[in-house]
Amino acid sequence: MSPAAPASARAATYDELLARARAGELGPDPAALRISVAFTTRQAVRHEGRGTGYRNEVLSLRLAEAVGSCAVEPGALPDGAVEDCVGTDVARLLGHPLPPVRVAALDAYLMHVTPHAPKNGARPVALPAGTSLEKSRARADAVAGLLVLPPGATVLVVGVVNSLLEALRSRGLTYVPCDLKGGVTEWGETVVTDALAAVGRCDALLVSGMTLGNGSFEPLREHALRHGKQLVMFAQTGSAVLPRFLGHGVSAVCAEPYPFFWLDGGPGTVHRYRADRPGGTR
Numbered sequence: 082m083s084p085a086a087p088a089s090a091r092a093a094t095y096d097e098l099l100a101r102a103r104a105g106e107l108g109p110d111p112a113a114l115r116i117s118v119a120f121t122t123r124q125a126v127r128h129e130g131r132g133t134g135y136r137n138e139v140l141s142l143r144l145a146e147a148v149g150s151c152a153v154e155p156g157a158l159p160d161g162a163v164e165d166c167v168g169t170d171v172a173r174l175l176g177h178p179l180p181p182v183r184v185a186a187l188d189a190y191l192m193h194v195t196p197h198a199p200k201n202g203a204r205p206v207a208l209p210a211g212t213s214l215e216k217s218r219a220r221a222d223a224v225a226g227l228l229v230l231p232p233g234a235t236v237l238v239v240g241v242v243n244s245l246l247e248a249l250r251s252r253g254l255t256y257v258p259c260d261l262k263g264g265v266t267e268w269g270e271t272v273v274t275d276a277l278a279a280v281g282r283c284d285a286l287l288v289s290g291m292t293l294g295n296g297s298f299e300p301l302r303e304h305a306l307r308h309g310k311q312l313v314m315f316a317q318t319g320s321a322v323l324p325r326f327l328g329h330g331v332s333a334v335c336a337e338p339y340p341f342f343w344l345d346g347g348p349g350t351v352h353r354y355r356a357d358r359p360g361g362t363r
Contacts, residue, residue, distance in 0.1 A: 090195065091325045095299055098325055102187055103175045108194035111171035116189065118143035119166035121158065124343060139317065140181050141339050142166055142174070142189045147196065148339040149189025151181040152291040152318045154261070181294040184319055191321035197336055202324065203352035206335075208342055214244070216342040216349070220335075221248040223351050224315045227333035230254060230285055239276045239301065240289025243267040245315070249287075257283055261295070280304050290316030290323055306330030317341050320352070327356040 090107060092098035101107055124137040140158060141150040158181065166174060166182060174186035197203040206223045208216055225248035228236065232253030238245060241260040246267070249256050257279045258272045265271060273279050277300055280286065286305055292298035305312035311332045314323045320336035327334065334354040342349050 091327065091329065093329050095293065095322075095326075098322065099175060099183065099187055102190055103172055108190070111175060111190055112173075114144060114171045114190070114193070116142045116144055116166050116169055116171065116174065116186070119163045121163060122339075122341075122344070123155065137343075139339075139341075140185050142182075142185045144171065144189040144193045147189050147192035147321075149185045149187065149192055149321065150318055150339050151184035151188065151294045152289075153181045153294060180296065184293045184322070188319050188321050191325070192338060195321060197321070197338060197352040202327075202354050203336065204354070205350050205352055208349040208351060210346055210348045212346070213343055216346070217242070217244040218247070220315075220337070220342050220351060221245045223353065224287070224313065224335040225249055225252060227313045227335060227353060227355065228252075228254070228285055228287065228311060230311070234284040235282065237276065237280050237283035237286045237288075239286065239297070240291055240315075241266060241272055242289075242315075245287065256287075276301060277304070283310075285311040285313070287313050287315065290314055290318035290320065293319045293322060302326060302330035305332070324354045327354060332356050 092101060119142050122139045136155045137152060138155045139150050139152045141148050162179060171186055171190050174182055177183050195201050208219045221244035224245060234254055236249055236254055236256045237259060238256050239259045241258045246256060258266050258270055259276045259279055260272050261274055263272050263274045276297060286301060288301055312330055314331055314334045316323045316334055317337045320338045323331060323334045336352040
């Protein structure tokens with residue numbers, strides 16, 4: 082396995098990582114770097130053969146060759162947020178009042194500094210060309226494969242994606258689906274809305290990077306670290322941010338930078354990272 086980013090490039094908390102980036106401790110002075118392009122991507126999907134669908138909205142910022150992203154609840158991003166980011170230096174955006182802007186800016190900055198590559202600890206996994214459902218299932222297999230659990234173990238899934246639940250079911254794992262939107266899964270299971278109320282009865286956590294933008298990542302990371310549980314992140318949001326927490330509660334990351342699998346029918350790539358031992362420090 083390729084070595085992960087050195088411990089000096091990591092942080093114990095999200096706030097610490099953000100502060101170190103603003104201070105220029107992780108790379109070039111962010112005040113000297115400007116965002117050239119800002120955009121949102123909106124998507125609605127119902128895969129063929131599925132009875133339910135969902136919507137996505139993502140804020141993305143381009144810094145040189147890198148694109149950083151943060152998903153938001155559809156319609157939650159204020160008018161003018163995209164225009165506020167264009168031509169603005171990264172340091173200012175790292176202190177922006179909107180959390181999704183801060184996350185996207187940090188993601189772009191860290192993607193620029195430490196792109197997904199074997200030398201930085203990433204192991205690429207090819208996604209084959211195919212329909213939206215075929216690609217969703219291929220991504221789900223790459224994510225679920227990062228969990229090391231015996232059949233019958235229970236996983237808290239924060240950010241319900243039916244293909245991920247399907248992948249867990251095929252591995253003999255049970256799960257507690259959790260999403261702020263609530264509702265039911267493809268199989269009629271109730272989706273809980275309070276992750277922290279449910280996490281105590283679960284053996285491991287499978288969590289969307291979207292938790293970075295809504296503020297729920299840190300409590301989940303702290304729980305995993307405190308109780309020695311595996312915390313696997315699937316990250317379109319913050320794909321370059323979350324590997325920085327390996328060994329600090331995060332045991333593995335499936336990083337998926339823009340463009341995401343649902344945007345194109347052609348082949349793609351996700352990047353997997355692991356800590357030395359699940360749930361522990363390095």
